Amino acid sequence: MTPLIALRALGDPLRLQIALVLARGELCVCDLGEHLGVAQSRLSFHLRVLREANLIHSRPDGRWIYYSLNTTAFAELQSFLQPLANSLPPSRERCL
Amino acid sequence: MTPLIALRALGDPLRLQIALVLARGELCVCDLGEHLGVAQSRLSFHLRVLREANLIHSRPDGRWIYYSLNTTAFAELQSFLQPLANSLPPSRERCL
DNA sequence: TGATGTAATCAATCAAACTTGATGAGACGT
């Protein structure tokens, strides 16, 4: 997992929304499109970005493709943020 | 804290680098500039983005301004990711 | 085979973000 790529992928409103919807279970593109009310082409573009960031999995089934979260990637992102959340407290310890 | 804004702010290579450097302690802009080897104007622009995302604190001292991480914002970002890391496992449970 | 439905890709346009160099605002020392 590359933290920068994952963070950039999640830094788009629609892509973050997609991730939050997929957190409730896997969905095919058409269901996602109905849930979010966006055009198929647009959705496919953002799914590709999320997929290339390794944040989601795709599972073809017949003529549908089901997408789901790659939960381990999100767990890895969490642990990447750990040292930033546990950094030394800001400023106060340095004043006298 | 707004997760989207924070994620977008961290989705830039230089800004993520800034955050990682600041995790080791607060620094003034000039020291950051030396550490990272970037122009002052460019650095100031990205510090502003991080500041507006509430990811860093600034502490003026004389003619210097010291920047440090807002560790609670990173902790909040971590807990925002929690449900995405704990989502139902992908696909396997649905096949038979 | 032909028609339909799902989804990826492409090319073109549009919008947003980044970079650069210059200027401006304050704080400091002489």
Added chain:
DNA sequence: ACGTCTCATCAAGTTTGATTGATTACATCA
């Protein structure tokens, strides 16, 4: 008051990313 230092801001140019509509690929069903 003047020059200098640190940093923020501005405007212009460039680059990158997102949206749209059309096309393509593939699977399904009649």
